[in-house]
Amino acid sequence: MIELRNVQKKFGSRLAVDDLTLTVPRGEIFGLLGHNGAGKSTAIGMMLGQVWPTSGAVKVCGHDVASHRALALHKVGAIFETPAFYDYLSGWRNLEILSHYTAPTTALRIREVVDWVGLTGREQSKVKTYSHGMRARLALAQALLPGPELLILDEPGNGLDPEGIAEMRQTIGRLHRELGLTILLSSHQLTEVEQLCTRIAILQQGRKVFEGQVTEVRAARSxxxxxxxxxxxxxxxxxxxxxxxxxxxxxxxxxxxxxxxxxxxxxxxxxxxxxxxxxxxEQTLEDFYLSLVGGQKKQSNDHSASSSEHSMPNRVVQRPPQREP
Amino acid sequence: MFLAQLHNELWKLFGKKRTYIGFGAFILAQTAMLLAFKFTRWQSDFERLLSGNGYVPTEFISALTVSVVMLMPQIILLMPLYATLVGGDLVAKEYEDGTLRMILSRPISRVRLLLVKWAAGIVFAAILVLVLGGTALGFAKLLFPWKGMFVFAPGMAFSIFSPGEGLGRFMFAHLFLVVNASSILSVAFMFSCFNMKPAAATIVALSYLFVNVVMESIPFFDRFDNWFITHHFRCWLLVFQNPVPWAQILQSEITLLAICATAFVVGCTAFYVRDIKS
Structure with missing residues (x-):
């Protein structure tokens, strides 16, 4: 569903994403993990045609995003960390406005989605009266309106309380089970990724330092x-x-x-x-993530990184960052 | 589809309270000017001007005359201010609020999006001008009789018309006022497409306008009049000349339309190459 090949993005002299190669197969819940500034949002921006790659190719749903953006994004829904709406308009009007940027959408379809996300009864209220959780549901509704096959979620749990995070986690599970969506979830919340995702990639300073199955991580790092x-x-x-x-x-x-x-x-x-x-x-994903990230930091600080685990007293095994060929 | 998107864009535009600031300011300004004209020396000065030129003042101090008197300063000062306020918001405010990122996760092209937004801006400019003219005439009609029209703009027009012809010219002039408002809105829209705050886009567009006004007023630049947007903005007053200088009006309108098109193309190009990030 998503294919990034040797993608690089520079903002001026700053390298935000470096030689990123990534494949998200259909039907996966794929986790893109990394701390703030690791390059997750830039990578997602390139998938959505919002950020132009400096080099490399980005394909979504089999279409090149740079040259065939409309085709690539026709069956894609996206939610960002702080969902922004026209607060002075109703939730329903917001959905109408946003859905028309994809294709004409019937009132029946909007009703169906409003019901699915549980906003029934509040859809005619102005968005400025919505709670954070309701805004998150509205964001989900707008993402679902075009009937997507791929859902891109950029830090969807940010700003939510624990109850909201749990609800969001359940919803993502439902989306995958009931609607069969392929989901790309970007997050720095490790437990969220560990509980939801089948496969993960870890970004550190714009570079991919790991890609693999969550179960594989657990087994390999026990x-x-x-x-x-x-x-x-x-x-x-x-x-x-x-x-x-x-x-x-x-x-x-x-x-x-x-x-x-x-x-x-x-x-x-x-x-x-x-x-x-x-x-x-059994090592948690958090342990694994920290060992990789710590290793990267150490490598960048100390070019003479030793291959011996004895030289790194706080790490079990300092596996060198894996890079795609 | 384009019409549906334009309809939605107008919903967004007219759903915001700040869109109505301009309309409110016009009504306040017009009320103040109307009262000032009626109850200060302004009216008597006008009567003296008319009688000094051999006209009967009571025949020409009318709703039509007063409405043009009220329009002139508002077209120079208020109209550009509110057109740039909305034009500067069109793209930059969406970027600032984060809604632009939501829109651009959809398969709409950036050029199409800008075209819809710009078209909505032009609709706003037209409504702004028509409301301005309509309220000016309506308010003037409350205090002044429906009689002949006298238009005096130094260097541009000194004419009298029958009520019917005066109304016709008054309405025709609004066509050119819409082009004026659209031009300055397009300039603000262009800056709004760059990576800047909405207020900055408005201020830069207004600065461009003021630089034009200042340079145009310097005698050295007299021979370069045609290069100043504000020079062409005055072409609406030429409609009140007898005979109407069509060639001059056409030249100004073509220049203003070219400015609109250039602003749109430059804005589109700047927006197209931009990275949209939160």
Whole structure:
């Protein structure tokens, strides 16, 4: 549904997006993750033909956005972090106005969408009387009016209270289940992305540092927690016996392929180190994200980044940023 | 589809309270001028001017005469102010409010969007001028009789007309006033397409206008009159000359229409290459 190929965007001398290659397949809920200023909104702007790429190609729904924008966006809906409307007009009038920029829309269709998002009864009120949650629903309604196949959500949870965020999460799930939409969700809220998305890409300073399945992330980054009176001695013994790749935070171990918790326990006990507890710890997306982002920062600050995990005491394994070929 | 989009654009424009500031200001100004004309020396000076030229003042101090007297300063001062206020808002305000990003997530082309907005601006300019003329005549009719028309604009017109012919010329002059308002609105619209605040677009357009006024008033620039937009703005007064200098009017109208077209094309180009970001 979305294909970015070697896209670069410069604002003056500032590089906002650097050599970004990204594919969002049909039917996915794809998460675009990164902190503020990472280049997410610029990437989305390029997908919607609002920002011109300096180089590279952007295709949406099979059409090049730069040369065939109307075709590319015909079946696309978008919601931005702070949905802006004509506050002095009614919700209904706003929907009429915005939908006419795509195609003539019948009152029946507007009614259907208003019902779907749960704004029935308030659609004739002026938008300035709407709560934040209602504005979010109106934003969703305008995005759904053209009957989209692809929905682009740029930081949709921003400014919402926890209840609103939960509601939004449920709605995104509904959109995917009931309407079968492909969804691109940009966010810096890791839990949101982790709970909703099937696949993610992480941006850092305009570059993609990771792309993969959320489950893949969890599996690849699982580690073992060890509770022992002398963690440093335990790590030294386990390294000596070549059972681990690294350690972090004074309690986590990354096992080598073929090693098990039983091997670790046996080795430590035989060396006289007490084992008070050992268990599998599944790394959250947040941990993973921070390890990647931290790694990138470190790399940019220190060009002589070591490949050894020992040189980075706070990280389990400092996986180098993955780049598309 | 274009008409539906234009209809929606007009909804947006006329749904805003600030759109009506101009209309309100006109009504206030006209009321003040009308009372001033009636109750100060202004009227007696006019009567003296008429009698000094051999006319009977009571035959020409009429609703038509007073309405043109009221229009002249408003066309120079208020009309450009409110046309630029709305013109400067057309694109820049949408960008500032964030609604432009919502619109441009739709498959409408930027040129089409600007065309719709500009057309809505022209409709506003026409309504502004027609309301201005209509209220001027209506208010004047409340206090003055329906008689012959006397028009005096130094260097432009010194004429008298029967009530029927006077009304015809008065209405015809509004056609050119609409072009005036559209031209200055187009200039503000052009600046609005650049990356600037709505107030800045309005101020820059007004500054352009004032620079024209100032330069035009400097004797050195007399030979360059045709280069100043304000020179062409006065062509509506030529309608009251006898005989009507059609060639001069045509020249001014073509210049003003060319300014409209140029402003639109420059605005479109600037807007087309812009990145629209929050």
């Amino acid at each position: 580690k073992v927690a060890l509770k022992t009176p002398d963690f440093a001695a335990a790590v030294a013994i386990l390294h000596e016996r070549q059972l681990i790749n690294g350690s972090s935070d004074g309690r986590f171990l990354v096992l080598k392929d073929g090693s098990s918790t039983a091997d670790v326990t046996r080795a430590l006990v035989s060396a006289g180190v007490a084992v008070e507890g050992i268990w599998q710890h």
